[in-house]
Amino acid sequence: MTRRDPTGPPARASSQAATPTAVQSLWKAYIDTTPARLKFIDAFLAFLVLSGVAQFVYCILVSSFPFNAFLAGFASSVGQFVLTASLRIQVNPENRTLYKTVSPERAFADFAIGSVVLHFFVFNFLG
Amino acid sequence: MPLAYNLPTGLPPSTVKNTASLVRIVAFALISGAAIASRLFAVINFESIIHEFDPWFNYRATRVLASKGFYEFWNWFDPTAWYPLGRVVGGTIYPGLMATSGVIYNVLQALHLPVDIRNICVLLAPGFSALTAWSTYMFTREMKDDRAGLLAAAFIGIVPGYISRSVAGSYDNEAIAIFLLMFTFYLWIKALKLGSALFGTFAALFYFYMVAAWGGYAFITNMIPLHALALIIMGRYNSRLYVAYSTWYAIGTLASMQVPFVGFQPIRTSEHMGALGVFGLLQIVAFVELVRSHVSSKQFQDLLFVSVIAAGAVGTGTIIGLTYMGWIAPWTGRFYSLWDTGYAKKYIPIIASVSEHQPTAWPSFFMDLQFLVFLFPAGVIMCFRELRDEHVFVIIYSLVGSYFAGVMVRLMLTLTPCVCVASAIALSQVLDTYINPVEPDAPEDAKDEGESKKEKKAAASVGSASVVELITGENKKDRKAGIFGLAPRIAVLLHTGAMLWFFVLHCTWVTSNAYSSPSVVLASHQRDGMHLIDDFREAYYWLRQNTPETAVVMSWWDYGYQIAGMADRPTLVDNNTWNNTHIATVGKAMSSSEEVAYPILRKHDVDYVLVIFGGLIGYSGDDINKFLWMVRIAQGVWPDEIREPDYFTPNGEYRIDDRASETMKNSLMYKMSFYRYNDIFGGGQAMDRVRNQVVPKNGPTLDYLEEAFTSENWIVRIYAVKKDDLLGRDLKVANAFEQGKKRKRSKPPIKRRALA
Known part of the structure; x- marks a missing residue:
């Protein structure tokens, strides 16, 4: 499960190594070209990353005692993150050509079903 | 276009389509019937009885489930096994099989069909074999087309390699597991092709069912990541792969931990680390792709590339480090014995002592697969010709499956579906080529062309020509001499048909003679019949x-x-x-x-x-x-x-x-x-x-x-x-006394006393 986090850190690490202009240009490009819908999804993704990191830090620093509960919570963050990321990919207008059968509405329905199934197991595993 | 034989013309496309679908359905019904019927030899020759060893336990557990309900079954502690230790049954089994029978039993009871639980257990495997045929059809259809799918379904329906584990009465986990295996793979391919989170979720659900049903789920746990990894390395990463894999892994792993016998293994043992590693790698790759789409600086992209490799190395190092620290359990002995066939004999004789854990002898490949063994490599090569993402899956599966089938007899079972799929692809390619009436244009036969046109016209005009003539095209005289003519076609098709026919004979023979014995009841054939x-x-x-x-x-x-x-x-x-x-x-x-x-x-x-x-x-x-x-x-x-x-x-x-x-x-x-x-x-x-x-x-x-x-x-x-002897004697002495033997040892004690 530790592997989930590296998505954030390595990029950050690399951006620190790069010149600040590169990061700035990346940020600018992101602000300029991303539709508002996707930014909204990105905000949710950022929240999920923070939630996952917080749980992981708690697990390491304080206790992992009800291990199943920790796993359920962490898996909830991770699972919801990948489902939301999938939704973001599918509704991204740039990827329209890749998803001929998945319309944005269908993508959202898939997202909803996946989330329900995920949280069914999360709830069952909380103990 | 010249045709080797005439096709009926003037049919509306809808009729052709409907007829094809009707033929498909009929063929499918027949395949299911054949699959179920050929597994009933055991019931007909003997009786409706549970076979062998493990099925007896599954049957006993199912009876507990059916009579006392699921919660009792879940908490069942069996004091009679492993006397005096006892066994916590609920936490040490894969409950999928029993749960399936229990659900079927309860549904039938609710419909007022009082079927005995034993008969459900006996007939579960044949029933699921029909479903396996269907899922293999769906899987192969994704690889090639309907025709190959039907062939694959027919193969898996009667191939002895699968029948050996699924005859009526062989009430073991594999009975339902092969269906789940193929269906999960089908859903994975579908999710990958469409980039659909829905199919990914379904794949995860069926993966969960598989985890609950068979310890062989580790095969899926490693096959899908291997496929994903191969696609990444081949430079075929796209966001569909991300959607399919992430959805499957995130939901599937959490779901698999709900089975008590599996527990925390998916994050604690090395067998499952590959899937986790690929999951992490995919996240990084996806993130990098996202960033790349926003910046185009060459330098920055190089930096990203390096950071991906560094992150991969760090991740692998972390997993290895955790293994050394003991947080992740290293490979188990059973797993090692897959790589070193002598390992089990040296260190774990209990595993080596099981006959089905022995390496496979080569005749059993022919016995279990017959001519599919020869077609199998051809089918794999066919996959290379197109090499779409799903073909990569079949290629990896065939490599991995062949290796494991060679190492352990029982793993022949996991190879069999792949062999059926690949052979069906090859065989249907042969049939496609030789049945397709279109003759390719040869540059020099302008004269031929004119002739055939004339003949076609003639054939069309002769409306009253007999059907046989029309189909076989026997009214053609000289045109048939070439390699594209009817004679070579018929020769090849007859030969193919004969091979298929011998395959059916072989399967029936092997099934009835080798795989249908309950081993609880034995049969001896003598001159006056079977005893x-x-x-x-x-x-x-x-x-x-x-x-x-x-x-x-x-x-x-x-x-x-x-x-x-x-x-x-x-x-x-x-x-x-x-x-x-x-x-x-x-x-x-x-x-x-x-x-x-x-x-x-x-x-x-x-x-x-x-x-x-x-x-x-x-x-x-x-x-x-x-x-x-x-x-x-x-x-x-x-x-x-x-x-x-x-x-x-x-x-x-x-x-x-x-x-x-x-x-x-x-x-x-x-x-x-x-x-x-x-x-x-x-x-x-x-x-x-x-x-x-x-x-x-x-x-x-x-x-x-x-x-x-x-x-x-x-x-x-x-x-x-x-x-103990009532008089407190040693039993040996008492026995000797009973038999009237003289106590031979009466002398030495006297001697000793004399010495004292």
């Missing part, structure tokens, strides 16, 4: 009827489940071989002399000892043939007391006749097997028909056990363990 040898049930029912319910029966672990299921008596060890020491204890008791074994038997409250002896009728799967494994397993725990070489003759032979070693002759197993065996030969030479050796004239004697029951053909022999 049933029902010694096992005879003996188990004897135990059931004539012993108290608490009587503990000791036998080698192979028979533990059967004794529990049919005799309903506590056993020391059974087929769930989780406690090596306990099994070694039984092995030690069997392989030591009576004097050593007796205290062991008494300490474990053993009332009866059961041995299988095939010497009289030549049943080769008996305990004397398994005896060396008992010795080896016991030696693993007590190397000072039990030594394998002691059981061989000085020449290193394993014998039971006069030349057998003393240790062998004194062992409890030998004594129990040949006790009073000479008597049935009335003074003649007593032959052991399994080993073709003459049993010594003076048979073994028993002091601490007494014969309680011997079945009709002597296959099962049951001995009662004598209780």
Whole structure:
């Protein structure tokens, strides 16, 4: 499960190594070209990353005692993150050509079903 | 376009489509029928009975589930297994099979169809084989088309490699697991093709079902990541892969941890780390792709590339580090034995002793797959021709599956579906090529073309020409000479048809002769027909009827489940071989002399000892043939007391006749097997028909056990363990007294007294 986090850190690490202009240009490009819908999804993704990191830090620093509960919570963050990321990919207008059968509405329905199934197991595993 | 033969013209496309779909449905019904019917040999030749060993436990557990409900079953503690330890059944099984039967049972009951739970258990495997055929059809359709799909379904329906594990009565996890395997793979391919989170979720759900049903789920756990990794390395990453894999992994892993027997393994053992690693890698790759789409600086992209590799290395290092720190369990012994076939024999004899864990002999590939074995590589090469993402999957599957099937006999089962798919692709390619009437244009046959046009016109005009003529095109005279003509086509098609026909004959023959024996009831074919040898049930029912319910029966672990299921008596060890020491204890008791074994038997409250002896009728799967494994397993725990070489003759032979070693002759197993065996030969030479050796004239004697029951053909022999002598004598002395023998040892004590 530790592997989930590296998505954030390595990029950050690399951006620190790069010149600040590169990061700035990346940020600018992101602000300029991303539709508002996707930014909204990105905000949710950022929240999920923070939630996952917080749980992981708690697990390491304080206790992992009800291990199943920790796993359920962490898996909830991770699972919801990948489902939301999938939704973001599918509704991204740039990827329209890749998803001929998945319309944005269908993508959202898939997202909803996946989330329900995920949280069914999360709830069952909380103990 | 010139045609090799004429096709009916003027049909509306809708008619063609509807007819094709009708033909598909009919073909599918027939395939299902054939798949189910060919698995019923066991029921017809014998009866509706649970087979072999493990199914007896599954059946017993299912009965508990059906009669007491799911919660009772989930919390079931079985005090009669592994006496005196007991077994927490709910937490040590894959409950998918029992749950499936339980659901079917309850649905039928709700419909007021009072079907016995035993019949549901017996017929579950044939029923699911039809579903397997269907899922293989769906899977192959994604690879090629409907035609290949139908062929694959027909192959998997009757191929002996799968039938061997799914005949009626073979109520084991594999019965439903192969369906789940193929269906999960199908859903994965579908999710990958469409980039659909919905199919990813379904794949995760069926993966969960698979985890609940069979320990072989680890195959899926590693196959899908391997496929994903191969696609990434081949530079075929796209966001569809991300969607499919992430959805499957995130939901599937969490779901798999709900099964108590699996528990935290998916994040704690090395077998599952590959899937986790690929999941992490995909996140990084996806993130990098996202960033890349926003910046185009070359330098920045290079930096990202390096950071991906660094992150991958760090991740692998972390996993290895955690393994060394003990947080992640290293590979288990069972897993090592897949890479080093000699490993199990050296370190875990209990695994090596199971016959289905032996490496596969080459004839069994032909026996189980027949001509599919030859078509299989052709199909794999066909996959290379197009090499879409899903073809990569079949290629990886065929490589991995072939390796595992070569290492372990039982893993032939996981190879079989892949062989069927690949062969169907190859064969349908052949049929497509030779049935397709279109002849390619050859540059020089302008004259031919004109001729054929004329003929076509003629054929069209002759509306009253007979159907046969129309189809076979026999009204053509000279045009058929070329390689594209009818003759080579018919030759190839006839040959293909003959191969298919022989395949069907072979499958039916193998199924009826090799794979349909319940092994609880044996059949012997003699001149006047088939005789049933029902010694096992005879003996188990004897135990059931004539012993108290608490009587503990000791036998080698192979028979533990059967004794529990049919005799309903506590056993020391059974087929769930989780406690090596306990099994070694039984092995030690069997392989030591009576004097050593007796205290062991008494300490474990053993009332009866059961041995299988095939010497009289030549049943080769008996305990004397398994005896060396008992010795080896016991030696693993007590190397000072039990030594394998002691059981061989000085020449290193394993014998039971006069030349057998003393240790062998004194062992409890030998004594129990040949006790009073000479008597049935009335003074003649007593032959052991399994080993073709003459049993010594003076048979073994028993002091601490007494014969309680011997079945009709002597296959099962049951001995009662004598209780302490009433007068407090040693049982050996008491026995000697009973027989009126003089106490030989009366002198030395007097001598000693005189000395004092």
